[in-house]
Each structure stands twice: as structure tokens, then as C-alpha cells.
Amino acid sequence: MNRTGLVAFLLSTSMAWSYVPLDPAHPNIHRSDYANVQFLVNQAVAPGLNNANGSAWITSDSDPLGAIAGALSTWSGIATSALQFAPAGTTAAVNTPTDRQNVIVFSDTPANRSLLGSTVLALTTCMYMASDGAITDSDIVFNPAYTFSTSMAYNTVDLQAVLTHELGHALGAGHTTVLGASMFQATSYNDNHQATLSPDDIAFAASRYPAQGGNGNGILIGKATLSNGSPIRGGAVTVLDPSSGITIGSLTSLTDGSFEFQAPPGNYLIYVEPLGGYVVPANLNIPSSTVVDTNFQSTFLGGNDNPSMVNLTAGASLSVNIQADGPPPMFQTPYLATDSAGSSGDMVLFERGPVSISSGQAADILISGPGIDPLTEQDLQILGAGISIRAGTLRKDTISLNWQPVYRVTVDIAPAAISTLGTLVLSKGSNLATFTGVFAVGQAPAASIQP
Amino acid sequence: MVDRSDLIVTGQVTRTWTAWDDQRQYIWTHNEIAAHTVDKGSPIQKVVVSEPGGVVDGVGMRVAGMPNYAQGEEVMLFLERMPNGYLRTLGLGQGKLRVAVDGRVHLTQTGADLIRIRGARPGTALESLEALPASQVRQLVTRLVQQRQSGRQQ
Numbered sequence: 001m002n003r004t005g006l007v008a009f010l011l012s013t014s015m016a017w018s019y020v021p022l023d024p025a026h027p028n029i030h031r032s033d034y035a036n037v038q039f040l041v042n043q044a045v046a047p048g049l050n051n052a053n054g055s056a057w058i059t060s061d062s063d064p065l066g067a068i069a070g071a072l073s074t075w076s077g078i079a080t081s082a083l084q085f086a087p088a089g090t091t092a093a094v095n096t097p098t099d100r101q102n103v104i105v106f107s108d109t110p111a112n113r114s115l116l117g118s119t120v121l122a123l124t125t126c127m128y129m130a131s132d133g134a135i136t137d138s139d140i141v142f143n144p145a146y147t148f149s150t151s152m153a154y155n156t157v158d159l160q161a162v163l164t165h166e167l168g169h170a171l172g173a174g175h176t177t178v179l180g181a182s183m184f185q186a187t188s189y190n191d192n193h194q195a196t197l198s199p200d201d202i203a204f205a206a207s208r209y210p211a212q213g214g215n216g217n218g219i220l221i222g223k224a225t226l227s228n229g230s231p232i233r234g235g236a237v238t239v240l241d242p243s244s245g246i247t248i249g250s251l252t253s254l255t256d257g258s259f260e261f262q263a264p265p266g267n268y269l270i271y272v273e274p275l276g277g278y279v280v281p282a283n284l285n286i287p288s289s290t291v292v293d294t295n296f297q298s299t300f301l302g303g304n305d306n307p308s309m310v311n312l313t314a315g316a317s318l319s320v321n322i323q324a325d326g327p328p329p330m331f332q333t334p335y336l337a338t339d340s341a342g343s344s345g346d347m348v349l350f351e352r353g354p355v356s357i358s359s360g361q362a363a364d365i366l367i368s369g370p371g372i373d374p375l376t377e378q379d380l381q382i383l384g385a386g387i388s389i390r391a392g393t394l395r396k397d398t399i400s401l402n403w404q405p406v407y408r409v410t411v412d413i414a415p416a417a418i419s420t421l422g423t424l425v426l427s428k429g430s431n432l433a434t435f436t437g438v439f440a441v442g443q444a445p446a447a448s449i450q451p
Numbered sequence: 452m453v454d455r456s457d458l459i460v461t462g463q464v465t466r467t468w469t470a471w472d473d474q475r476q477y478i479w480t481h482n483e484i485a486a487h488t489v490d491k492g493s494p495i496q497k498v499v500v501s502e503p504g505g506v507v508d509g510v511g512m513r514v515a516g517m518p519n520y521a522q523g524e525e526v527m528l529f530l531e532r533m534p535n536g537y538l539r540t541l542g543l544g545q546g547k548l549r550v551a552v553d554g555r556v557h558l559t560q561t562g563a564d565l566i567r568i569r570g571a572r573p574g575t576a577l578e579s580l581e582a583l584p585a586s587q588v589r590q591l592v593t594r595l596v597q598q599r600q601s602g603r604q605q
């Protein structure tokens with residue numbers, strides 16, 4: 001093949017990723033030092049650290065170095081990946097993106113405040129060579145506008161959860177379409193579920209940096225199209241094993257709708273859903289000039305009336321094509337909350353995003369939002385392992401939210417359901433919407449949360 | 452969002468470019484907006500909105516979740532002045548509404564790099580602005596700006 005031909009081939013080849021890359025425009029951003037990634041912790045990081053205004057930045061009851069070590073070992077502990085972080089050293093260096101040192105900093109300077117803005121909790125500046133995508137420097141900078149802790153203290157942000165997420169960026173991961181995963185774009189106060197890697201986060205590390213003997217995954221490739229045959233560009237595709245709860249998301253190619261997954265062996269449902277609601281294209285760093293198809297509704301392989309399962313085995317490669325149809329979903333992204341099972345009329349904090357619930361107990365899930373009312377038990381389904389809706393418990397609460405009624409339903413969470421995700425499926429007639437991994441099930445927090 | 456904005460403008464993206472900052476620390480992508488209307492802040496014809504990240508001279512910098520702009524886009528922007536003098540999109544992409552050809556606004560981001568999720572609370576939910584005519588959103592913004600000004604005088 002001559003040089004011109006090769007270039008043309010490279011340009012026309014579709015890009016299908018088994019995870020959402022840090023930058024869809026430069027999907028090759030990666031670490032070449034993945035077998036021994038060295039992070040340094042700036043020496044100012046300590047319990048009781050205040051910001052420049054004298055406000056608590058790290059609470060005095062925190063163990064920041066323990067949390068940092070914990071986040072590094074979480075990523076290093078993935079058996080199916082060759083990825084390893086070296087134990088963190090300490091340094092007087094700060095975040096200098098050109099010094100080829102990866103530094104974790106709490107440094108309240110005008111430059112860092114300008115870089116962070118007022119909204120992000122922390123960020124990672126990934127410097128890379130444009131020629132080959134190799135990351136040369138990745139500093140993680142925490143925002144002095146927030147208070148971090150490792151104790152789940154009231155109104156604080158969990159340091160380890162945030163760092164675990166930022167380390168994912170330092171490895172080349174972008175944000176995910178799986179709402180309860182560590183690489184989801186947002187977090188809540190007093191919530192540490194993102195300190196635990198979900199199968200979606202693990203699938204990124206295992207496919208980007210596979211273990212020497214292989215990662216034991218199977219491969220699923222395919223294409224998502226609309227019923228008129230045109231490709232679905234930038235659709236969120238999910239594989240979900242209802243018996244294990246394994247939920248892995250990816251994005252279809254922005255040019256031809258193709259997709260590729262690496263997932264552990266299992267029996268999977270596969271569906272494509274439009275970006276919108278909790279995750280929109282900009283959250284995934286998709287350039288605003290790029291066309292993303294959203295004029296369809298969540299559609300399962302085999303059809304929404306009778307979804308088919310795909311059996312994936314280690315080392316196997318399967319090919320599946322999904323055809324999705326309109327109309328666009330009538331359900332807007334719901335507001336969700338949890339509360340004690342069987343209660344009513346309580347004051348609760350609603351979230352637009354993932355909701356954490358504890359395993360081994362029953363809980364009420366509260367749902368509200370435009371398009372939800374009226375809701376029947378037949379309209380509601382939760383896909384995942386060890387999460388079941390208790391029959392006959394769906395009821396309208398006495399409270400309302402933004403003039404919309406609030407529904408409550410009691411769910412039972414098996415004790416064995418730890419660090420698993422539940423996906424909410426809402427359907428009415430031929431309308432169906434999926435909220436992938438929106439329930440993050442974990443162990444009950446060790447520390448009590450005082451209002 | 453109106454309270455926290457230093458500048459609220461509607462306009463068109465006319466130019467984008469990347470450059471190192473003055474200290475040659477970080478790469479920023481700058482976006483020039485030709486302002487049609489200014490609903491908060493001093494009247495101005497051109498605004499430059501800057502966000503970290505981009506590629507300069509073979510070196511790339513990427514920060515997840517930063518809003519991006521495309522030349523020709525019609526936008527309504529809620530902007531915040533940084534200590535280094537740059538104007539940035541408020542709340543990451545939350546402060547960037549795209550104005551479609553039919554004159555309706557569309558949210559471009561629902562909350563980005565690990566911002567904390569807000570619980571539902573009184574006020575105008577950002578989502579409720581989705582698909583409203585830009586003129587209506589501007590009326591709402593102008594009313595809020597005026598309310599705040601009269602509130603300060605009292």
C-alpha cells in the first residue's frame with residue numbers, strides 16, 4: 001500500500017473504543033509508564049489543612065495520605081490489568097505541568113483558582129505528546145473552594161473518591177455513561193461510592209492496559225443503527241449481566257455507529273440509549289461541532305418487548321448489531337432519592353445523578369420528574385444483582401417536587417450485593433428509558449452522617 | 452447562576468485558538484464571541500472565553516469535562532472572571548446554552564468534571580430552560596438582574 005493509500009485508510013477507519021477515552025478527538029492519550037506510575041504528594045497535604053481564607057480544606061479528622069495510598073492501590077489491584085502505581089512519595093514540588101512529575105496538590109494560589117474555577121472539586125492536567133498520545137505529566141489539583149475529608153464528615157467531599165476518579169483521568173480514561181461508576185462526571189457530599197471501582201472502570205483498565213497473560217475478557221463488536229439504516233453516532237451502548245450486575249458502558253463511533261466492548265464472561269443484555277439527561281456529549285468531551293444522534297429511545301438487542309441475552313466467553317469475539325427506533329424518550333431525567341423503607345412525607349435530598357444505597361437492607365426509592373406521573377409497578381424495573389422491587393409497595397408520597405408528584409417504592413437489597421449497580425428502566429407503552437447504573441449499592445458508611 | 456455571573460452575553464463564536472498562558476504553564480483554548488446582547492455586565496462587543504486544554508506545538512493538554520466551543524455556534528453564556536483575568540464559562544458547561552436556529556436554547560452540559568450534584572431546591576432549575584425561546588430566557592435573566600440591583604439599593 002502506498003503512503004497516500006495508507007493515510008486515506010487511517011482517516012476513513014472508524015474509531016470504536018471499549019471505553020470512553022479522555023479525549024474522543026485524541027483517543028490515543030495513554031500512559032507508557034503504566035507498569036510503574038509514580039505519583040508524588042505535595043508536602044502540604046495533611047489533616048487540618050486550611051485554604052488561603054482560613055477555611056477547612058482537609059478536615060482534621062482525616063487521613064489524606066491513607067486515602068491517597070488507598071486510591072492508588074485500588075487501581076493497582078485490578079487482576080486483569082498490568083497497571084501498577086508505585087507507592088506515593090512526598091515532594092516540595094507543586095503542579096508544574098512541564099516538570100514531568102505527577103504531583104497531587106492542595107495549593108491555594110490565584111493560578112490554581114483560575115485553573116479550577118468555582119465548580120470542579122478537583123482536576124487532572126494531562127500533558128501529552130500530540131504525536132503519539134503518551135502522557136508526560138499529570139498533576140491532580142484539588143479545589144480550595146470545597147472541604148474534603150476521609151471521614152464522611154457532614155458537608156464534605158470524600159477525598160479518596162475524588163482522587164480515585166482523577167487517577168482514572170491520569171490513566172487516559174474519560175467520563176463514563178455508567179452513572180454509578182467511579183468515572184461518572186459528578187459526585188455528592190458525603191458519598192464515597194466512587195472510591196470503589198465498578199466493573200465499568202475495571203473494564204477500562206483491563207482493555208487499555210491488559211495483564212500480561214491477557215485480561216480474560218470476551219470481545220463484543222457491533223454497530224448501532226436507526227431503523228432507516230443510518231448509523232447512531234455517539235450513542236451510549238451498555239452491556240449488563242443481570243445475574244452478576246456487571247454493567248459496562250461505551251460510546252458508538254462518532255462517524256459510523258460501530259462499537260466495541262471488552263467484558264468479563266457472562267450473559268449480557270445489550271442496549272443503546274441516547275446521550276441526554278444525566279450525560280450529554282460535552283460531559284464526554286465530544287467537540288460541540290460533532291453530530292451526535294439522539295433522536296431515538298433506549299433499545300435492547302432483540303427488541304424492548306423481548307430482549308435477547310448474549311453469552312460472552314473468555315477470548316471469544318462476538319458480533320451484534322442493534323437497531324433502535326424513535327420516538328425520543330418521553331421521560332425526562334428523573335430526580336431520585338432514597339429514604340428508610342416504608343416511610344412517607346419525609347424531608348429528603350433529591351439528586352439528579354447516581355444515588356447510593358446500602359446493601360443488606362430494605363430502602364425506599366423516591367422518583368419524581370416530568371413525564372413520570374402516572375406511574376405503575378409495571379412501568380418500573382431495576383436491573384442488577386440482589387436488588388428487587390417489593391411487590392405492591394409503589395405509592396404516591398405526600399410530598400411533591402417542583403409541582404410534580406413523588407413516587408416511592410420499597411426495594412430489598414441482598415446482603416451479598418456490595419459494590420454493585422442497579423439500572424432503572426422506565427417504560428410506558430412503547431416508550432422506554434434507561435438510567436444506567438444509577439443506583440450504587442455499597443456497604444453502609446462506617447461513619448455516621450450528622451446533619 | 453445569574454448572581455454568580457460577572458457577564459451574561461448572547462452571541463456567536465467567531466474564532467477559537469490555543470496558546471500557552473503568560474507563565475507558559477498551561478495551554479488554554481480561547482474563544483472569541485461577537486456579542487449581540489449583554490444582559491449583565493458592561494456593554495461590550497467582543498468577549499473572549501478561555502478554557503484550559505488544547506494542543507500547541509505538538510504538546511497537548513487535556514482536562515476532562517471542560518466546555519468547548521465551535522466557530523459559528525450561537526450561544527448564550529454565563530461567564531465568570533478568574534483571578535488571572537480570564538473569563539470562563541460558569542459551572543463549567545452549565546453556563547453555556549446553545550441557541551438553535553429556531554431561536555430556542557439548549558443546555559450543553561449537565562454538570563461536569565466531578566462537580567458536586569446539587570439537590571433539588573427552590574429557584575429555577577437549569578433543566579427547565581431547555582428548549583425555551585432565547586428571548587424568554589433573556590427576559591428571565593434581565594428580571595433577575597434588575598431584582599438584584601434594586602435589592603442592593605435598599
Ligand SMILES: [Zn+2]
Nearest residue numbers: 185515564565
Ligand atoms: Zn472527571
